[in-house]
Amino acid sequence: MVERDSDRSVSQTVRAQLSLRDLILSGDLRPGERISELQAVETTGASRTPVRMALVRLEEEGLLEAIPSGGFMVKAFSERDVLDSIELRGTVEGLAARFAAERGVSSRDLEPLKGCLDEIDGLVRQDPISVEAFSSYVALNARFHALLTELSRSPPLIRQVDRASALPFASPSGFVMTQSTLPDARHTLLIAQDQHRVVVDAIENREGARAEAIMREHARVAARNLRLVLRNKTHSDLLPGLALIRMAGD
Structure with a gap:
């Protein structure tokens, strides 16, 4: 079965989200550290649209915080x-x-x-x-x-x-x-x-x-x-x- 573009995008988003979450929870990305969209693309190997969605989802989870200058910052609790x-x-x-x-x-x-x-x-x-x-x-x-x-x-x-x-x-x-x-x-x-x-x-x-x-x-x-x-x-x-x-x- 051929994977449709929309399905591929969703699966890339999930993989990017899980990969970035692991980096945060393992301490590889530390509280207060900035993570840009481009950096996340390089880290996860996913394309920009799925990475952008993954970062937004992690913000919704409460692990990231959007910053005015662009990108996201790892939150501390x-x-x-x-x-x-x-x-x-x-x-x-x-x-x-x-x-x-x-x-x-x-x-x-x-x-x-x-x-x-x-x-x-x-x-x-x-x-x-x-x-x-x-x-x-x-x-x-x-x-x-x-x-x-x-x-x-x-x-x-x-x-x-x-x-x-x-x-x-x-x-x-x-x-x-x-x-x-x-x-x-x-x-x-x-x-x-x-x-x-x-x-x-x-x-x-x-x-x-x-x-x-x-x-x-x-x-x-x-x-x-x-x-x-x-x-x-x-x-x-x-x-x-x-x-x-x-x-x-x-």
């Missing part, structure tokens, strides 16, 4: 920026949980969510939990959050949750792998999994306020992990982009 993003994600996920509870879901609707929790239970029973298990947890945790959001049956809200989760370092599993190096790693996962169980119970019993409060509290597990990671950077290689975050007081 304060600890407060990231904490605010996590809080925002928890707020909209809480609203999704409340909608799901108040609008009602069937037992059949909850089956995929409960199945996901059963799989997570198998991981957190390990003591100690292996790095491989933490990696599996990342995927299952992302699935749990996506399934829960879908139960809101609110397309506008689902879009807002997706946008909040896409903010730099705000995703539900953003700090899980770095958490794996900490002494109380298993204890933290057990707390998070208990919150998963409680919110599903609240949704099943149509307790909207309770479901919303639990999801907002659940997001604060990520906030706690952020603080721990920033103050213990011995395993910063497990969190791409950590160099973009400035600690409070820096």
Whole structure:
């Protein structure tokens, strides 16, 4: 099958976006560093139009900032920026949980969510939990959050949750792998999994306020992990982009 020009442009844009994102998150492009369209063309090997689109997408993600003189600059994030993003994600996920509870879901609707929790239970029973298990947890945790959001049956809200989760370092599993190096790693996962169980119970019993409060509290597990990671950077290689975050007081 012959690749059409429009398809080729889209694929070049995606490749350029991924390549530039990797350079930013790996620290090869540092906070405050300027990146021009021409420089990005030379770096990625893509043509100018796809590169221009890739740079705009990275600006929308929050990793780049357009500068008046032309081109883009790699953004830095304060600890407060990231904490605010996590809080925002928890707020909209809480609203999704409340909608799901108040609008009602069937037992059949909850089956995929409960199945996901059963799989997570198998991981957190390990003591100690292996790095491989933490990696599996990342995927299952992302699935749990996506399934829960879908139960809101609110397309506008689902879009807002997706946008909040896409903010730099705000995703539900953003700090899980770095958490794996900490002494109380298993204890933290057990707390998070208990919150998963409680919110599903609240949704099943149509307790909207309770479901919303639990999801907002659940997001604060990520906030706690952020603080721990920033103050213990011995395993910063497990969190791409950590160099973009400035600690409070820096």
